[in-house]
Amino acid sequence: MQVMSFGRMAILTDPTGAVFGLWEPATHNGWQVVDEPGAPAWSELMTHDQPSAVTFYSTLFGFTVEDMSSGGFRYASLHQEGVAAVGVGAYGESVDRAVPAAWTIYFAAADVDASVARVVEGGGAVVRAPRTHPTAGSHWSPGRSARSSRSSRPRRRPPEALSRAPRVGPAHGAARSTSEVVRTLSA
Incomplete structure (x- = not known):
């Protein structure tokens, strides 16, 4: 489907039933900001x-x-090219077979506890409370590798990298709306 001058998209399902989207950029490359509160950090x-x-x-x-x-x-x-792009996990045996396969997008947060409080204040709900990962530290972001570093400036992907980047995850329009909500709650 053509999305104005921004690009083309498709919504599909994989063999396990998970819904995902594809994005072919034109004037809008997709996600360009990373390592900044409110920016997509990981999809699994x-x-x-x-x-x-x-x-x-x-x-x-x-x-x-x-x-x-x-x-x-x-x-x-x-x-993709040696860099973690997405994760794929198996539901445990205790999860009912009726629970569908699903993608989850994680957004970066400067303070997970404060962001969770704002989500609840804004009418959202906590599905899984923040926790400390045994090897990655407190309030870990699954997409952040040990070699990635924080800086005071957001990182932006160069346009040439965007043309090679895989377009896996939620459909662009839904992700953008969600990102805008999370940025508002994280501000």
């Missing part, structure tokens, strides 16, 4: 059939796969 898919989803997305986009599974938890980080 949770599904009952994680191996099929990993195969599907790695084949579709040419991702390389880093298996991060441990114990009873199955998870893979899918990489």
